[in-house]
Amino acid sequence: VTMPFSEIPGLWKNGVANLYNFWKLDGFKNLHRIMVQNFNTFGPIYREKIGYYDSVNIINPEDAAILFKAEGHHPKRLTVEAWTSYRDYRNRKYGVLLKNGEDWRSNRVILNKEVISPKVLENFVPLLEEVGEDFVARVHKKIQRSGQNKWTTDLSQELFKYALESVSSVLYGERLGLMLDYIDPEAQHFIDCITLMFKTTSPMLYIPPRLLRHIGAKVWRNHVEAWDGIFNQADRCIQNIYRKLRQETDSPKKYPGVLASLLMLDKLSIEDIKASVTELMAGGVDTTSITLLWTLYELARHPNLQEELRAEVAAARAESQGDMMEMLKRIPLVKGALKETLRLHPVAVSLQRYIAEDIIIQNYHIPAGTLVQLGLYAMGRDPKVFFRPEQYQPSRWLRTETHYFRSLGFGFGPRQCLGRRIAEAEMQIFLIHMLENFRVEKQRHVEAQSTFELILLPDKPLILTLKPL
Ligand code: HEM
Numbered sequence: 426v427t428m429p430f431s432e433i434p435g436l437w438k439n440g441v442a443n444l445y446n447f448w449k450l451d452g453f454k455n456l457h458r459i460m461v462q463n464f465n466t467f468g469p470i471y472r473e474k475i476g477y478y479d480s481v482n483i484i485n486p487e488d489a490a491i492l493f494k495a496e497g498h499h500p501k502r503l504t505v506e507a508w509t510s511y512r513d514y515r516n517r518k519y520g521v522l523l524k525n526g527e528d529w530r531s532n533r534v535i536l537n538k539e540v541i542s543p544k545v546l547e548n549f550v551p552l553l554e555e556v557g558e559d560f561v562a563r564v565h566k567k568i569q570r571s572g573q574n575k576w577t578t579d580l581s582q583e584l585f586k587y588a589l590e591s592v593s594s595v596l597y598g599e600r601l602g603l604m605l606d607y608i609d610p611e612a613q614h615f616i617d618c619i620t621l622m623f624k625t626t627s628p629m630l631y632i633p634p635r636l637l638r639h640i641g642a643k644v645w646r647n648h649v650e651a652w653d654g655i656f657n658q659a660d661r662c663i664q665n666i667y668r669k670l671r672q673e674t675d676s677p678k679k680y681p682g683v684l685a686s687l688l689m690l691d692k693l694s695i696e697d698i699k700a701s702v703t704e705l706m707a708g709g710v711d712t713t714s715i716t717l718l719w720t721l722y723e724l725a726r727h728p729n730l731q732e733e734l735r736a737e738v739a740a741a742r743a744e745s746q747g748d749m750m751e752m753l754k755r756i757p758l759v760k761g762a763l764k765e766t767l768r769l770h771p772v773a774v775s776l777q778r779y780i781a782e783d784i785i786i787q788n789y790h791i792p793a794g795t796l797v798q799l800g801l802y803a804m805g806r807d808p809k810v811f812f813r814p815e816q817y818q819p820s821r822w823l824r825t826e827t828h829y830f831r832s833l834g835f836g837f838g839p840r841q842c843l844g845r846r847i848a849e850a851e852m853q854i855f856l857i858h859m860l861e862n863f864r865v866e867k868q869r870h871v872e873a874q875s876t877f878e879l880i881l882l883p884d885k886p887l888i889l890t891l892k893p894l
């Protein structure tokens with residue numbers, strides 16, 4: 426028999442008391458581990474209320490399938506109020522990330538064609554390949570300068586630059602020049618603002634930004650400063666392309682980038698285009714760079730696996746005579762490695778939807794309108810879902826065992842990550858180039874874990890050593 430909603434186990438009766446306990450557990454940084462703990466205590470479904478947000482949490486792939494079947498035609502995630510509050514405060518339009526309903530759908534359909542449809546991939550790949558080559562050249566230079574035939578460093582800043590250079594070249598069809606020794610301080614400021622923006626968002630998931638703004642809290646002021654920096658830099662990039670496009674008389678011969686394509690298509694208002702392009706630029710930095718950093722870290726910990734991947738890349742290179750589009754079709758293990766990284770170190774701790782219809786999960790009735798969260802981090806480490814989950818094993822994604830609703834790092838369905846194709850191509854091309862040029866090693870005895878700063882990040886610097894092959 427089906428049990429009523431009110432019977433779902435969990436601590437949901439007193440949001441304020443829960444918020445206090447959450448605070449004591451340093452919950453802002455430990456959200457992912459607290460979710461694992463809750464699944465251990467309550468089982469595969471629990472209800473929770475922390476501060477102002479009330480949700481049902483699930484962990485099983487089969488339950489995820491039920492959730493996504495009930496997401497409706499206008500799937501809606503948990504609203505990150507800090508982000509909408511900033512736009513309301515500064516009178517800026519929401520982009521596709523923050524829009525909902527029909528406004529979201531109509532924008533998303535047009536953006537899909539220019540950003541995530543398979544036909545645009547071939548436009549992106551040559552641009553991304555060039556950035557990958559420049560990154561390799563930069564590392565070779567660093568190795569030479571070290572005088573030790575190796576380079577030991579925390580690569581995160583370099584990867585932020587690689588990611589920003591990559592996403593910018595796709596969005597604007599132009600290079601920013603971040604792989605050079607002297608970089609535009611504005612670009613560095615943009616990178617710092619994104620980090621600050623994520624960091625200041627997490628406390629505001631639980632304490633209403635309206636309240637924090639009212640009392641002039643530092644976290645709100647820093648958040649505004651961060652978004653101001655992000656929007657100023659994106660505005661400069663967008664203005665630059667807009668101006669060039671108006672001066673140009675004949676149509677361009679080469680691919681002009683996502684922004685110019687959207688402007689020429691003339692189906693979205695300039696304000697809508699600006700809003701979404703800014704989100705794409707901001708969303709394209711920390712996400713891919715951290716995933717690449719975790720991947721290099723895992724490859725450093727698994728030298729044999731690293732050699733296997735190198736062999737796959739070498740074979741793919743030979744078979745495709747260097748045609749990158751062809752190469753990308755011949756690297757299943759590299760793709761498996763990226764899936765494996767996102768399983769153990771997902772960017773998003775959870776996926777969420779307000780369900781559009783009533784559903785039954787684990788025999789509990791859940792009414793339409795409820796916020797249901799899939800614990801992505803917890804699922805990736807659950808031994809009931811993944812055999813020996815603690816092991817980094819890219820080959821598990823090649824085997825015939827079921828992958829049903831198990832590879833969800835980019836979300837699911839029409840509301841999934843809009844930057845997915847860019848992210849995947851960018852990360853695959855990066856790994857191809859790195860594997861062809863360097864061996865990655867790591868210092869012994871450094872075990873890193875995730876820390877929650879809206880996205881999940883390594884809790885300590887991951888120091889790696891790159892040696893030329
Ligand atoms: C949304 C993950 C890279 C832009 C999302 C979502 C996830 C995600 C989980 C929510 C999906 C859902 O609710 O079903 C990732 C991961 C990345 C990555 C793991 C890299 C490893 C990027 C990049 C960009 C980007 C490179 C921009 C170029 C966006 C945007 C949305 C989104 C705009 C909102 C889409 C919408 O609401 O319609 N991403 N992302 N992401 N991501 Fe990404």
Ligand code: 2DC
Pocket residue numbers: 502503505522630703704705707708709712772773774775776777879880
């Ligand atoms: C954070 O409880 C934890 O891709 C919350 O590129 C629920 C939640 C809601 C939305 C998620 C967010 C979490 C993590 C970061 C995500 C975001 C949706 C998009 C965003 C997953 C899980 C991200 C990183 C985008 C960010 C683009 C932005 C900077 C313009």
